[in-house]
Amino acid sequence: MLSEKSRPLIEATLPLVGARMGAITPNFYSRMFAAHPELLDGLFSRANQNNGEQQKALAGSIAGFASALVANPDVVPEQMLSRISHKHTSLGITEDQYDIVYKYLFEAIAEELADVITSEIAGAWSEVYWLMANAMIKIEKGLYALQANDKMWMPWTVVEKNPAGTDCMTFVLEPADGTPVTAGRPGQYVSVKVALPDGLLQCRQYSLSADVESTTRRVFTTKRDDGGEVSPVLHNNVKVGDVIELSNPYGDLTLDGEGAIVLATAGIGCTPSASALRALATAGEDREVLVLHAEKNLEAWALREQMTTDVDAIDSATLQLWLEEPTDGFHKGFMTLDGLDIPTDASLYVCGPLPFMKAIRNQAIDAGIPAARIHYEVFGPDLWLAGAAS
Incomplete structure (x- = not known):
């Protein structure tokens, strides 16, 4: 105190x-x-x-x-x-x-x-x-x-590298040694360490996008930032068979145990929600699940097939999609909660660009969702908190 x-x-x-x-x-x-x-x-x-x-x-x-x-x-x-x-x-x-x-x-x-x-x-x-x-x-x-081991970094072998949407890539890795593996939780991320062309080691956090609870593989999906340092190395230089270092899984954006779930994402912000949706589908979840996603166009959606498959597998799940480039059958423009029937007991999980998350949070509060049930994930430094304090 x-x-x-x-x-x-x-x-x-x-x-x-x-x-x-x-x-x-x-x-x-x-x-x-x-x-x-x-x-x-x-x-x-x-x-x-x-x-x-x-x-x-x-x-x-x-x-x-x-x-x-x-x-x-x-x-x-x-x-x-x-x-x-x-x-x-x-x-x-x-x-x-x-x-x-x-x-x-x-x-x-x-x-x-x-x-x-x-x-x-x-x-x-x-x-x-x-x-x-x-x-x-x-x-x-x-x-x-809470981790299954006392190591910070563990070697993992890249066993698959699959294109996923526009400028995105899904990496599948398996343990490269016998270090005990911590099972993750839906919504968590791992740090990935790579060597840059100048020899400097750099780390970035990437949300686990599937098979989060597995102790035999890690799956994460990244969007290439041509102005960045780590994602270009992962996309352009790392190959199947290479060994890279990963941390244990961390992150506090995990699902609550009761009530309806609203997953609201934009762009590559879909990755933590995709892992949550996969876990719900695998568990045979019967809670109401409302999946909201916004993209530039259908081709840009990194985890489209995985997420639509999992929505179809959950009887109580529905999907609403907003596209900046008009496509028949989907909402046009930017996501809005206006006109949506959001359950009064819903917990909202939001991830995407900061302006998007702020707008959706404000709309959610206006719709009656208590602030305590609104959860978010910021990729990179938490500038939401910085803005709130300034």
Whole structure:
């Protein structure tokens, strides 16, 4: 809990710190990577550093956490930190690395706030940092303990590489050694590590798109980003028979046990929903399932065959499709919940571009779905939280 001494200081300085986080976080990363360049090799995303997304996400998470503590100082908002902790564990973040972050983050804070900072203010923000860090360390230890092994990276052999929609590819892999395999849960992802042409190791998270609970194979589907670093290597360089490294499965976007389910996705955001839909079909689910998907055109839909097959296999499932390029029999334009009969007990799972997810969430709340039953997955740094905190 946030101490009575620190709360008024955080409340008073939160607007200033929040306003200056845009300068603090680049300063922090610059300092940390100068002292620890190894952290860019196989841990931090160079692309997200270059485009500023990681800096925005860090600023948003700190400001959001501090705001939550001010609003309710007796409770550490662990649910809010769960998403970050799952991402951390998928990258192998360790407890000692929080000390490294603290050192360079507070050096950056001291420099960027030199005109106003006092020892009392610094102490209050230090308290916020360690409340946040210790809460995540606790969550992350629990997540690591749930795995079937104590390894961060395991070798997997690519046994299939199949085109899937426009600029998308489905990879099927099998274990390359005898390391015990953790069964995943529908909606979870794995980190994939590859070597870039310049030799730097980089990781990205990809949702498991099928056979999630298997302990003998991993299946994930990716969309090639020609401006990215990892997906072009996977699409252009990785071949059947190659061995690449994968993490254990992580992610907190998993299905609730009761009530109707609404899966609302756009583009490659269909991957976690596809795994959930496959699990529901395999289990012979009798809950009402409403599948909503938006694409540019039918050919672009990466998991079209898999998802339509699974919808057909579930008696209580229906599919609604929106296409930007008109096609007879489908909705034209962008997805909307207007006019849809959404069950009052539904849980909504949404994944796709950030503007899409924000629009669908707002429409869902207007339709009467409680915010607590609306779940989302952001590919990459969580800029939704960053936007909410700014």
